[in-house]
Amino acid sequence: MSDTLTMDTIDPRTMRDCCGRFATGVTVITTRTPEGDHGMTVSAFMSVSLDPPLICISVGNRSKMLPKIQASGRYAVNVLSETMRDHALHFAGRTNEGLTDLFRDQHGLPVLQDAGAVLVADLVQQVETGDHVLLIGHVRHLDSDPAAKPLVFHAGQFGGVVA
Numbered sequence: 001m002s003d004t005l006t007m008d009t010i011d012p013r014t015m016r017d018c019c020g021r022f023a024t025g026v027t028v029i030t031t032r033t034p035e036g037d038h039g040m041t042v043s044a045f046m047s048v049s050l051d052p053p054l055i056c057i058s059v060g061n062r063s064k065m066l067p068k069i070q071a072s073g074r075y076a077v078n079v080l081s082e083t084m085r086d087h088a089l090h091f092a093g094r095t096n097e098g099l100t101d102l103f104r105d106q107h108g109l110p111v112l113q114d115a116g117a118v119l120v121a122d123l124v125q126q127v128e129t130g131d132h133v134l135l136i137g138h139v140r141h142l143d144s145d146p147a148a149k150p151l152v153f154h155a156g157q158f159g160g161v162v163a
């Protein structure tokens with residue numbers, strides 16, 4: 001490997017750059033509170049258990065999303081399709097006024113139109129760790145489009161999967 005770093009303290013930028021070499025899909029997490037619907041782009045999503053069906057997302061402890069999920073006790077994971085790069089940026093704080101009619105209702109939560117897959121979960125466990133909180137959810141409903149092609153995030157860039 002060309003870049004080998006051994007340090008007593010690892011700065012956040014170096015940590016992010018190194019972990020960013022791990023290619024992920026991209027999701028938008030959505031939830032609903034009395035104040036309204038909220039979405040946030042998250043790549044830190046994983047499936048945890050099949051039986052029972054558990055998933056996990058890692059959400060920054062300074063995000064607006066964290067207290068909203070804690071209040072609602074529920075969240076939806078919307079897996080973005082290759083064509084949804086604008087959605088990823090919009091829900092990461094770069095508001096795009098051109099995106100309208102974003103949500104439809106599914107089991108009492110807002111979910112994204114055209115998502116490649118949607119998982120609706122009840123929050124069952126929280127793990128506070130560093131500057132993030134792991135939110136473990138029990139999946140109650142799911143839906144997926146087998147033909148959807150995924151949006152991929154790698155080294156700070158969006159891309160797709162080449163067959």
Ligand SMILES: Cc1cc2nc3c(=O)[nH]c(=O)nc-3n(C[C@H](O)[C@H](O)[C@H](O)COP(=O)(O)O)c2cc1C
Nearest residue numbers: 040041042043044058059060063064065092093153
């Ligand atoms: C591709 C991508 C992936 C991201 N993944 C995460 C993540 O896994 N966890 C997280 O806390 N923030 C993640 N972010 C940053 C949040 O989307 C961003 O801070 C957002 O504005 C927070 O929203 P909120 O404070 O309105 O809830 C990601 C951003 C991008 C563009």
